[in-house]
Amino acid sequence: xxxxxxxxxxxxxxxxxxxxxxxxxxxxxxxxxxxxxxxxxxxxxxxxxxxxxxxxxxxxxxxxxxxxxxxxxxxxxxxxxxxxxxxxxxxxxxxxxxxxxxxxxxxxxxxxxxxxxxxxxxxxxxxxxxxxxxxxxxxxxxxxxxxxxxxxxxxxxxxxxxxxxxxxxxxxxxxxxxxxxxxxxxxxxxxxxxxxxxxxxxxxxxxxxxxxxxxxxxxxxxxxxxxxxxxxxxxxxxxxxxxxxxxxxxxxxxxxxxxxxxxxxxxxxxxxxxxxxxxxxxxxxxxxxxxxxxxxxxxxxxxxxxxxxxxxxxxxxxxxxxxxxxxxxxxxxxxxxxx
Amino acid sequence: xxxxxxxxxxxxxxxxxxxxxxxxxxxxxxxxxxxxxxxxxxxxxxxxxxxxxxxxxxxxxxxxxxxxxxxxxxxxxxxxxxxxxxxxxxxxxxxxxxxxxxxxxxxxxxxxxxxxxxxxxxxxxxxxxxxxxxxxxxxxxxxxxxxxxxxxxxxxxxxxxxxxxxxxxxxxxxxxxxxxxxxxxxxxxxxxxxxxxxxxxxxxxxxxxxxxxxxxxxxxxxxxxxxxxxxxxxxxxxxxxxxxxxxxxxxxxxxxxxxxxxxxxxxxxxxxxxxxxxxxxxxxxxxxxxxxxxxxxxxxxxxxxxxxxxxxxxxxxxxxxxxxxxxxxxxxxxxxxxxxxxxxxxxxxxxxxxxxxxxxxxxxxxxxxxxxxxxxxxxxxxxxxxxxxxxxxxxxxxxxxxxxxxxxxxxxxxxxxxxxxxxxxxxxxxxxxxxxxxxxxxxxxxxxxxxxxxxxxxxxxxxxxxxxxxxxxxxxxxxxxxxxxxxxxxxxxxxxxxxxxxxxxxxxxxxxxxxxxxxxxxxxxxxxxxxxxxxxxxxxx
Numbered sequence: 001x002x003x004x005x006x007x008x009x010x011x012x013x014x015x016x017x018x019x020x021x022x023x024x025x026x027x028x029x030x031x032x033x034x035x036x037x038x039x040x041x042x043x044x045x046x047x048x049x050x051x052x053x054x055x056x057x058x059x060x061x062x063x064x065x066x067x068x069x070x071x072x073x074x075x076x077x078x079x080x081x082x083x084x085x086x087x088x089x090x091x092x093x094x095x096x097x098x099x100x101x102x103x104x105x106x107x108x109x110x111x112x113x114x115x116x117x118x119x120x121x122x123x124x125x126x127x128x129x130x131x132x133x134x135x136x137x138x139x140x141x142x143x144x145x146x147x148x149x150x151x152x153x154x155x156x157x158x159x160x161x162x163x164x165x166x167x168x169x170x171x172x173x174x175x176x177x178x179x180x181x182x183x184x185x186x187x188x189x190x191x192x193x194x195x196x197x198x199x200x201x202x203x204x205x206x207x208x209x210x211x212x213x214x215x216x217x218x219x220x221x222x223x224x225x226x227x228x229x230x231x232x233x234x235x236x237x238x239x240x241x242x243x244x245x246x247x248x249x250x251x252x253x254x255x256x257x258x259x260x261x262x263x264x265x266x267x268x269x270x271x272x273x274x275x276x277x278x279x280x281x282x283x284x285x286x287x288x289x290x291x292x293x294x295x296x297x298x299x300x301x302x303x304x305x306x307x308x309x310x311x312x313x314x315x316x317x318x319x320x321x322x323x324x325x326x327x328x329x330x331x332x333x334x335x336x337x338x339x
Numbered sequence: 340x341x342x343x344x345x346x347x348x349x350x351x352x353x354x355x356x357x358x359x360x361x362x363x364x365x366x367x368x369x370x371x372x373x374x375x376x377x378x379x380x381x382x383x384x385x386x387x388x389x390x391x392x393x394x395x396x397x398x399x400x401x402x403x404x405x406x407x408x409x410x411x412x413x414x415x416x417x418x419x420x421x422x423x424x425x426x427x428x429x430x431x432x433x434x435x436x437x438x439x440x441x442x443x444x445x446x447x448x449x450x451x452x453x454x455x456x457x458x459x460x461x462x463x464x465x466x467x468x469x470x471x472x473x474x475x476x477x478x479x480x481x482x483x484x485x486x487x488x489x490x491x492x493x494x495x496x497x498x499x500x501x502x503x504x505x506x507x508x509x510x511x512x513x514x515x516x517x518x519x520x521x522x523x524x525x526x527x528x529x530x531x532x533x534x535x536x537x538x539x540x541x542x543x544x545x546x547x548x549x550x551x552x553x554x555x556x557x558x559x560x561x562x563x564x565x566x567x568x569x570x571x572x573x574x575x576x577x578x579x580x581x582x583x584x585x586x587x588x589x590x591x592x593x594x595x596x597x598x599x600x601x602x603x604x605x606x607x608x609x610x611x612x613x614x615x616x617x618x619x620x621x622x623x624x625x626x627x628x629x630x631x632x633x634x635x636x637x638x639x640x641x642x643x644x645x646x647x648x649x650x651x652x653x654x655x656x657x658x659x660x661x662x663x664x665x666x667x668x669x670x671x672x673x674x675x676x677x678x679x680x681x682x683x684x685x686x687x688x689x690x691x692x693x694x695x696x697x698x699x700x701x702x703x704x705x706x707x708x709x710x711x712x713x714x715x716x717x718x719x720x721x722x723x724x725x726x727x728x729x730x731x732x733x734x735x736x737x738x739x740x741x742x743x744x745x746x747x748x749x750x751x752x753x754x755x756x757x758x759x760x761x762x763x764x765x766x767x768x769x770x771x772x773x774x775x776x777x778x779x780x781x782x783x784x785x786x787x788x789x790x791x792x793x794x795x796x797x798x799x800x801x802x803x804x805x806x807x808x809x810x811x812x813x814x815x816x817x818x819x820x821x822x823x824x825x826x827x828x829x830x831x832x833x834x835x836x837x838x839x840x841x842x843x844x845x846x847x848x849x850x851x852x853x854x855x856x857x858x859x860x861x862x863x864x865x866x867x868x869x870x871x872x873x874x875x876x877x878x879x880x
Binding site: 137138139140141256258259260261262263264265267268269270271301303304307308311 | 354407413414418423424427428766767769798
């Protein structure tokens, strides 16, 4: 049974009359998480997790939002729908859809490692699993986050000893909060770019416990920031905004940093392989844990990943979606406010 | 090996020349002399002999990683580097050897030499054993050393500079000492860097002096009388050396190519001992009267490059000559500090004495004024040249690319508007990004591919084209994507030649993207007939 169809507006559950993460405006949208390629403006109705709602309000303004918790099934036009932790960022959820004994799960973006901020990924049994495949090649294999945190902290203290500011480029929603915790352990003041700060404030005012930070303001002096830490979104890298911190070193936190060529292309001083997506082994074990007899792979290396699954005896196909395979955001709107 | 791996990592990721320089200096001042010799060798393009071919290494990796070979290929096209792909696919080692237990760089390279003639089983066991106790960076450099091609973001100039600082000798002296023929396995560091040793290797070329491009108006260089103007020839830069009754031919890539050009043997006996000529290795039309220089297109010379055995037919169809333009050594004396004028007059005398149709002298142009030179330059393509060289009469022969005394003033490239039809992911810093494109012109209502180009766009533009390719690919053939013919680019090129190896019937010289024509659609692009018209206008024979 085709519970979810692949349309030019997005993934569509016809029986429940709702879309999942649509890329064109629709009447009813279920949203897996707050990243801009998954949660887009213009829908008449949004359903998401409680933790995602304030983020949508921040990014999309006032809309008709409704939110539910994890593992709290609701009915939509006779279809049973529930959210399950995806471990990608705060509030990120997989969407489980059940009708007449048939179960489909849409993963959204996910990772298996418990990062301590996002709820840990929950494997959900299903007949059909629609999975992301951002890092769906075996060259992508992550180290435990503790090891990467140690590398980041060592880099920061090395910069500090040279009187240089450490500027870390991270997705303002998700990665920025994830690295904030180990960075606070260095005891050095942490400054946030406006875009990161806005997300930070929204999370804190909704009960999220995060370390103390300061916002980079036009009045912020070099004496305050020098040798300390700045977290900024990727749009800030190479912008005039960043020059004010001279002398500084730039480090990017992204799964793409796994390949040297990408680090060189970005022309940064350090690349930290820290991803909020599942690596190759993670994708495979997630697929196996669902027990799904059929898998659809989307955004990423979907062709390679689905072919591999087929060869492993799991029926799989690729579908085209319009979600980004970037681990960094396009911040054209957000970076303006701070310049 | 750990120390070397660390150096390579720093050099590969550092964004500042000064940091690279410091990293190299740090290495040169700490590392064991036998390791330094190998680093100099490897960074100046001298590779150890391959103990296994890349297919062997790839198969071994596929076996250990337990993945299908198509998946290996996918990974390779994404990572854009074979050594790195293998490194990333091998399982991580829980037990990595500590610095005390580990082997040195020279240990591995000497082991390569010893193992070269052994059977595959022994080689396989050796490689697996190495892989099993190395960390990621070590595995990467180990794989690089086996597969060759050590391009890791450090130029030879930086290496020479760092070495010069470490041993307090001038960079040009170092550049000369490490040039030429020497074997890192049998050369000791003090031998390599010592003054006396340079005499022992009589094949050693001088570092080439390279010019900068004229930025705008060459008349800003001042009084034309102070300058010497010549054609800029479109061949391969080379040095011809005659010492100890032996002839050596070096190409600019510091490759000894003596055997490839037997034509030079005809004048070798008449070259006096202790002579070094700088000039152009180039194919010449022999049907013209003596004294006239008529080069054949670069494409003809290409049929001679990269071949070991040269057939009689090739010698007839692609006869190679040498157009000399400088004399670096005369009667065994280094002339590089002399003024160009002085070197030139000695060179003229020498070429006249040798008197051989394969050894010509690059004529000095006598324009009289900058305007006249401008007019002469317009006729470059008809002369089979790429433009004009300007050299200061009183210039010494420097080493490397230096601003001030030598300038190249190239003709504007030819251009044609074309549409992108195929795309492939790039290598190195362009990994996982579609940056290698194939372009087509119109032929009636069909599109015919005629050129590939990899350069000319900014990083931002490459990003935009990459996004277009990802959304508009039609079919996949291995690593190549067929793309909706929509994006139009102006392709610039230096020359054009007939070719039966290409579907279009033409081969371009040095094609690159000159700009993205966002204002044009596929209906506005040039046609195959336009290309053929260009071909015809430059090759009326």
